[in-house]
Amino acid sequence: MQRTVIFDLDGTLVDSRPDIHAALSRMMAARGQPPFTLEEVTRFIGDGVPVLIQRAFAARGLAPDPTALPAFLADYEANAAVHTRMFPGMEAVLDDLAAEGWAMAVCTNKPEKAARLLLAALGIDRRFAALGGGDSFPVRKPDPAHVLATLQAAGGVPEAAVMVGDHHNDVQAGRGAGLPAIFCGYGYGLPEMAEGAPVAASPAGLPALIRAALG
Numbered sequence: 001m002q003r004t005v006i007f008d009l010d011g012t013l014v015d016s017r018p019d020i021h022a023a024l025s026r027m028m029a030a031r032g033q034p035p036f037t038l039e040e041v042t043r044f045i046g047d048g049v050p051v052l053i054q055r056a057f058a059a060r061g062l063a064p065d066p067t068a069l070p071a072f073l074a075d076y077e078a079n080a081a082v083h084t085r086m087f088p089g090m091e092a093v094l095d096d097l098a099a100e101g102w103a104m105a106v107c108t109n110k111p112e113k114a115a116r117l118l119l120a121a122l123g124i125d126r127r128f129a130a131l132g133g134g135d136s137f138p139v140r141k142p143d144p145a146h147v148l149a150t151l152q153a154a155g156g157v158p159e160a161a162v163m164v165g166d167h168h169n170d171v172q173a174g175r176g177a178g179l180p181a182i183f184c185g186y187g188y189g190l191p192e193m194a195e196g197a198p199v200a201a202s203p204a205g206l207p208a209l210i211r212a213a214l215g
C-alpha cells in the first residue's frame with residue numbers, strides 16, 4: 001500500500017515567518033501603525049491569511065477593512081520567498097522519505113496560490129503529489145476533510161498515511177481524518193499544541209517518528 005506523509009507548510013517545512021512578518025509590517029505602515037514583533041506574528045499564524053489579518057487588526061485596535069486581504073495577498077504573493085527557506089535539514093528529510101518510497105503532499109491553511117508560488121520559488125514543488133491550500137476546499141484545518149481531500153488528491157489512504165504539523169489545527173485535522181499525528185516542536189505552535197503527539201525537536205528527528213507512526 002502506498003505510504004503517504006501529509007506535511008503542513010508554515011512552521012513545518014518552511015520558516016515563512018520573516019516574509020509574513022515583513023508583509024504584515026508593510027500593511028501596518030500603510031496605516032500609520034508600528035510594525036509587529038516576530039513573536040506577535042508567530043501567534044497570528046496558523047488559521048490562514050484572513051484570520052492572520054483579523055488578528056493583526058485586532059492587536060492594533062483597528063476596525064476591519066475589506067481592502068486589507070487582497071492587498072496583503074498581492075504583496076505576500078510577490079514576496080513570499082525573499083527570506084523564506086526550508087528549515088535546516090528538511091531537504092535531506094524529503095530526500096530520505098522519497099528514497100524509501102513515501103509519497104508526499106502539503107496540507108496548508110496558507111492560500112493555495114501563495115503556497116504554490118512559494119514551493120516553486122524554493123524549487124520543491126515537484127516533490128509533492130498534491131497541495132491542499134486554505135482556500136482549495138470548502139473547509140480548512142482543523143477540519144479533517146481538508147486532510148482527507150489532500151490525501152485523496154495525492155492518491156493516498158488514511159490507513160497508510162501520517163500527518164506532520166506544528167499547530168493544534170494539524171494534530172486535530174490529522175487525527176480526525178484517522179491519521180497518526182507528529183508535532184514539529186521547532187515550529188510556530190505552543191508546546192501544548194502537540195496534544196500528546198510525538199514531538200520532533202528538529203527536522204532530522206522526523207523520519208524515525210514518521211516510520212514508527214505506521215508501525
Ligand SMILES: O=C(O)COP(=O)(O)O
Nearest residue numbers: 009010046047048108109
Ligand atoms: O497560513 C497559516 O496561517 C498557516 O499555514 P500552515 O497551515 O501552512 O501552517
Ligand SMILES: [Mg+2]
Nearest residue numbers: 008010011166
Ligand atoms: Mg504550520
